[in-house]
Amino acid sequence: MSFLSERKKTHSAGALRVTDVGRSVVLCGWVQSRRDHGGCVFIDLRDREGQTQIMFSPDVDAAAHALAGELRGEFCIGVEGVVASRGGNVNPKLPTGAIEINATRLEVFSRAETPPFQITDDLDTNEALRLKYRYLDLRRPALQKNFIVRSKASQLTRSFLHGQGFLELETPCLVKYTPGGARNFLVPSRQNQGSFYALAESPQIFKQLFMVAGMERYFQITRCFRDEDLRLDRQPEFTQIDVEMSFVTEEDVQGCMEGMLAEIWRGVLSVELPRPFLRMSHDEAMRRFGSDKPDLRIDLELAEITDAARASGFKIFEQAVAAGGIVKALRIPAPGDKLSRSVLDGLTEYAMPYGARGVAFARVLEGGAWQAPFAKVLTDDARTAMNEQTGAVPGDVLLFVADRAKVVNAALGALRLHLGQKLGLVREGWRFLWLVDMPLFEQADDGSFAAAHHPFTSPRLEDLPHLESDPARCKARAYDCVLNGNEIGGGSIRIHQPEVQARLFHALGLSDEEVQRKFGFLLEAFRYGPPPHGGIAFGLDRLAMLLCGANSLRDVIAFPKTQKGTDLMTDAPSSVATRQLDELGILVKPEVLAKS
């Protein structure tokens, strides 16, 4: 008879306490460490809930003790024994530190080679190795905790939304390619050679069709795919909490989602979120923080000083304004000696990736005078106005960027975050906000307009007359949910009138023929009584990352991809046999083949 057919695991390795002393137990797990004293052998047994010390003594069971001498790290074992008090030898660092198991039986389920890195939380191993041996990395308690949190968040989401009358419905991953937005992964069709599916970048159109179908409230925790370059907070496949509701306004969707987030924060962290969340217009966020996802834990703000800069005497400012640009300042209150001249000089290099050609700086002295490289060319009036508009007082440092508005906001917005962190100005807490009054369109450098959110987003009613004449001024009924500087969700009230949808496609420069070919099925659906509807999608991975305090999305995705989109464990993507390609009617270009 095998060990497991005669006895079952009775407790997790984190469960037992002094009150369990005397109890007969069976634990199963992995050997964290072995301390062999010749006479007795101590083992730390680890499972996902914690670790427990096992004591093997020849006085308790000679056979078990003898076998314990063979144990090594990461052996998978089962232990039967009796819970005993450690008496005076308590380990205060462990929740189970007051007890140990006097082992009467040891079963080695499997032996382990020495792992390529140690299974411990204070691990400092390069990511490539961790990813290659991901199943070992995932044994580390810190990562296991992350996935326990993630699982809890999923469960709370599901139960909350079910409780609110949502139906959990599924949509296809293999979908029709639709232009615009993120690049799609393509999947060749064997049965229709020369044709391709796209992997869904989101269930957007399907969830709207659920509304047309009368499902009224839909949600899905679903995988999405985007073939774009990766970042710390971006993976090519990721998980969305996707939601759509009929007969609602922006406030209804936001209110419902605040309830969901509050439920998650309460359930996972025992934190009560104050509601309603702050609402802030996109314009205000850009003006004050230079970002469409401001981190409100940092009090620093930008101030526009374009008017004062126009005839300020400082050529760099004047030229930027003359060229149609703007000048903004970031005020750092009383940094003392934390912002040395060399640190300030280094900020230019920091701002350059955002397109800024330089960062000007000034120290505000007693009486409002400035100590700055350009102080002597600056007019008194300009300086006075700038002091006033930034709220600068003696001891402050002002940082300036003069350029196109896009560059100025990007650079100063990034400096605000950078210096906020560097100077220790990031306060504790959960600062949620809704970004509202988003632009409907986004203007490219060539002057063309694209949908800022997606082309099914409803314009504000009052902007409808300007859709064709002045697209830049049109606002969308769209909203982003931002938490501590992270975009965690975004959605909108959709267009449900076919004629408005047609006008929008038009404004985006799509011809009737194109619209028909690409979105004909949607417009057709909207001819059959579509309800007014709207929705939102949250990035579950990002939520999990923030809930866990993780540094990277990779720490909350079980099997993540590298920055080049590869899986180091399975070696995906990989080449395939010519026969497989033949079936699909695909030929790899000779020059591509030659390189691989």
Place this chain on the structure above:
RNA sequence: GGGGUGGUGGUUAAGUUGGUUAUAACGCCGCCCUGUCACGGCGGAGGCCGCGGGUUCGAGUCCCGUCCACCCCGCCA
């Protein structure tokens, strides 16, 4: 597509101006040890210095190229 950081025993790092046998900690192996819990003691093994060229009497170190990982810009409706 562009910029940056890194790659040295299993792991993490040190390695000076180019110069003898590449160093340490942890891990690993063996022996000893009945109260350890970062156990301890003694002994030991383990290196294509990412890869390929080049300069040089001589390269871990300098130069060129290349691969991989990470961070950022572009990109991400």
